[in-house]
Amino acid sequence: MGKVLIVDDATFMRATIRLMLERNGFEVVGEAENGAVGVAMYKQCQPDIVTMDITMPEMSGTEALKAIMAYDTKAKVIMVSAMGQEVMVREAVMNGAKSFIVKPFKEEQVVQTLRKVLSV
Amino acid sequence: MSSHFSNEPMLEIFIHETSQLVEKLEQSILDSEKASCYTLPAINEIFRIMHTIKGSSSMMMFNNLAALAHAMEDLFFYLREEKPKDVDCNSLSDLVFEGVDFIKLEIIKIKNGEEADGNAALLINRIRHYLLSLKKEDGKLDLSPAEKGAEVEKQHYYISQDKPQVQVPQNHYHAVVYFEDGCEMENIRAYTIIHNLKDLTSEYVYYPEDIIENDESVQIIREKGFEIYLQTECSYQEMNDFFMKTVFLKDLKLEKMERTDEPAWAFRKAQKAGEEAYKERSKASVETALHREEKESLSTGHPSIISVNVQKLDKLMDLVGEMVIAEAMVTQNPDLVGLQLDNFQKAARQLRKITSELQDTVMSIRMVPLVTTFQKMNRIVRDMCKKLDKDVKLEIIGEETEVDKNIIEHISDPLMHLVRNALDHGIEAQEDRHTKGKPSKGTITLEAKNAGSDVVITVRDDGRGLNKAKILERARENGLLYRPEEEMTESEVFNLIFLPGFSTKEKITEFSGRGVGMDVVTKNIEAVGGTVTVDSKQDCGTTVVLKIPLTLAIIDGMNARVGKSCFTIPTTSVKQSFRPKATDILTDPDHNEMIMVRGQCLPIIRLHKLYNVQTEVRSLTEGIIIMVENNQKTCCIFADELLGQQQVVVKALPNYIKKLRHIRGLAGCTLLGDGSISLILDAAELADYR
Numbered sequence: 099m100g101k102v103l104i105v106d107d108a109t110f111m112r113a114t115i116r117l118m119l120e121r122n123g124f125e126v127v128g129e130a131e132n133g134a135v136g137v138a139m140y141k142q143c144q145p146d147i148v149t150m151d152i153t154m155p156e157m158s159g160t161e162a163l164k165a166i167m168a169y170d171t172k173a174k175v176i177m178v179s180a181m182g183q184e185v186m187v188r189e190a191v192m193n194g195a196k197s198f199i200v201k202p203f204k205e206e207q208v209v210q211t212l213r214k215v216l217s218v
Numbered sequence: 219m220s221s222h223f224s225n226e227p228m229l230e231i232f233i234h235e236t237s238q239l240v241e242k243l244e245q246s247i248l249d250s251e252k253a254s255c256y257t258l259p260a261i262n263e264i265f266r267i268m269h270t271i272k273g274s275s276s277m278m279m280f281n282n283l284a285a286l287a288h289a290m291e292d293l294f295f296y297l298r299e300e301k302p303k304d305v306d307c308n309s310l311s312d313l314v315f316e317g318v319d320f321i322k323l324e325i326i327k328i329k330n331g332e333e334a335d336g337n338a339a340l341l342i343n344r345i346r347h348y349l350l351s352l353k354k355e356d357g358k359l360d361l362s363p364a365e366k367g368a369e370v371e372k373q374h375y376y377i378s379q380d381k382p383q384v385q386v387p388q389n390h391y392h393a394v395v396y397f398e399d400g401c402e403m404e405n406i407r408a409y410t411i412i413h414n415l416k417d418l419t420s421e422y423v424y425y426p427e428d429i430i431e432n433d434e435s436v437q438i439i440r441e442k443g444f445e446i447y448l449q450t451e452c453s454y455q456e457m458n459d460f461f462m463k464t465v466f467l468k469d470l471k472l473e474k475m476e477r478t479d480e481p482a483w484a485f486r487k488a489q490k491a492g493e494e495a496y497k498e499r500s501k502a503s504v505e506t507a508l509h510r511e512e513k514e515s516l517s518t519g520h521p522s523i524i525s526v527n528v529q530k531l532d533k534l535m536d537l538v539g540e541m542v543i544a545e546a547m548v549t550q551n552p553d554l555v556g557l558q559l560d561n562f563q564k565a566a567r568q569l570r571k572i573t574s575e576l577q578d579t580v581m582s583i584r585m586v587p588l589v590t591t592f593q594k595m596n597r598i599v600r601d602m603c604k605k606l607d608k609d610v611k612l613e614i615i616g617e618e619t620e621v622d623k624n625i626i627e628h629i630s631d632p633l634m635h636l637v638r639n640a641l642d643h644g645i646e647a648q649e650d651r652h653t654k655g656k657p658s659k660g661t662i663t664l665e666a667k668n669a670g671s672d673v674v675i676t677v678r679d680d681g682r683g684l685n686k687a688k689i690l691e692r693a694r695e696n697g698l699l700y701r702p703e704e705e706m707t708e709s710e711v712f713n714l715i716f717l718p719g720f721s722t723k724e725k726i727t728e729f730s731g732r733g734v735g736m737d738v739v740t741k742n743i744e745a746v747g748g749t750v751t752v753d754s755k756q757d758c759g760t761t762v763v764l765k766i767p768l769t770l771a772i773i774d775g776m777n778a779r780v781g782k783s784c785f786t787i788p789t790t791s792v793k794q795s796f797r798p799k800a801t802d803i804l805t806d807p808d809h810n811e812m813i814m815v816r817g818q819c820l821p822i823i824r825l826h827k828l829y830n831v832q833t834e835v836r837s838l839t840e841g842i843i844i845m846v847e848n849n850q851k852t853c854c855i856f857a858d859e860l861l862g863q864q865q866v867v868v869k870a871l872p873n874y875i876k877k878l879r880h881i882r883g884l885a886g887c888t889l890l891g892d893g894s895i896s897l898i899l900d901a902a903e904l905a906d907y908r
Contacts, residue, residue: 108273109235110235110236110274110277111273113227153265153270155266180272180276182291182292184405191406191410191413198403198406198410201276203277207400207401207466210465211465214465217463218463
């Protein structure tokens, strides 16, 4: 267990999350730069867990989450949000997001969140 | 940088991405300004960019950047959600541009390893004020308490209660959940618990109740924990497991109770209706999302792009250059002469084909379209038009033309100078244009096109044109006339403006006119082996043409031999070569040798004398004269004989030679097919050498 798909439109955020996860023994199986690609890659790579940014072009994280949940009801998606996005995070949780992290986050926060959600 | 992870590659990605985003942002604003309205997609894009910058810079602990991006994000969030009418596009653009400039400046500081210490507080305040004024105009501000109330009403759906209340489960629990410090959005985390709880039971109440709408609930949860009363059939162990799954759980107090406080349950009944309505809505949006996803997954065949360090590309280019030479050394090996080697020749042909393909591919990797460089000019034109009160349109043609990455860096500054000059000195004030019968809107055209192994970039304006008399006068004052005035052609006069220390503008303006502009242009362009020429017509405009080689790494060269040494002259600067007649050769009183070519007297440079090379060919009539021209200066180089023309890979002179002393007239060196070294001559420097 520990295959992660990172969905984020910012290269920097993807690289940051990847670095934090790989340092802690997670395997990053894919990176997607928007929701639509994220959904497609989810189907392709079948990751154990997804980190999903909310604000993205093409297809937002919330919509991608819905699409992933519709495809796989057991999908574990963690939202990557920022302060001020409470409403969107709540909507995501209602639509099946397992948890969320808030930018700026620390390495141990990401790792803890993923481990916990994966252990369920 | 006081970041907890000062990872160099991270910083690099951050800088790279942020600068790209800023560029995109600038373009978006410019487009919107041109259309004099901010369209929804544009607002969306700007919002997203600001959001991304906010996120990344807060991760890197660039808090001032994050704060500014946050303020801008808020502004565009409001624009997106409320779509206020009568937004003053101009002042909005000004504001956003100021933000862009701030971000740019900070990025430069970060890039240079300095502290990003800019103070954005003032700007943030102004953005906030602007947002406030928008809200006021819209009448949203006065309404907002009432509206907020309405919203709270609308959002009372968060407590699920589907099952009939008749089936009262047996067990009653009281739980208090504490979250870890600094995990943020505690209210939403609490909501997550409630959301997951729905799977276990529908009977629960919690405190604070308004976990979503009320920001103070965050404080309460932080201080006193999140309290839940619930009824369920689950055992204590099951409930304990359920709560322990909570992410960022610091502490949990879970106790089984005898019976619940009935009144606490009552308040929920009214909220059923609202919840139904919401469910319908969210269902609809899931469906549309799925539709879109279907459509988009079809077009997922997007090109996958990776970014590569330029240094690696430079290295690759170097290696391929070496390989081109090595290939020539193998296939043209002198040991092979006279041998019948059919199979070898076949293999050699294959090698040559692949090598040249490889070379083309590597070259194309380094090619970058001029589009970003050109688009930077939009901003300059916009700012200057505002300051100088001129109305100028920038026309961009052929921005997809590609040039080597190294070259792009060298032409950005010159182009900026040229555009500034055109706008400041070229385009007349609006009234003047009117009296001349020209359209009041001036036009500056930036055009790029491929021409053989060169790229030609033209900067054209329809302004007043160059004033020949004034140029001559100024040249006289500054002693820049290198020939009698009456002998000079019009184009020679115009090209005087590229000489150092020339400026016809009496008044020095903020943008141009320090008298350094034009010769900086020449220097920069010549540094990449290009040329600059200017043409102009009174009252019709001025055209500056930059001719730039596609790449610095490989040039067409003419090889000439002097004694046992070999020299390469860039073919672009070679005008002609010939064997001189004794009658054409003159000597001036200082014993400088000159030659008459078509009525022009040109200096002769003997390479064997200049570089002290032993050779038997000392008489001019026995060797060959190569006439080179660069930047309107012509001279004749004397060598023993021409060896032929070939593409050569340019290598810089090794540092240990450069450090020893500067050798005039050398641009670099190259390896020839037989493995010997050839020095590449710099025609411009040689022409100056008298």
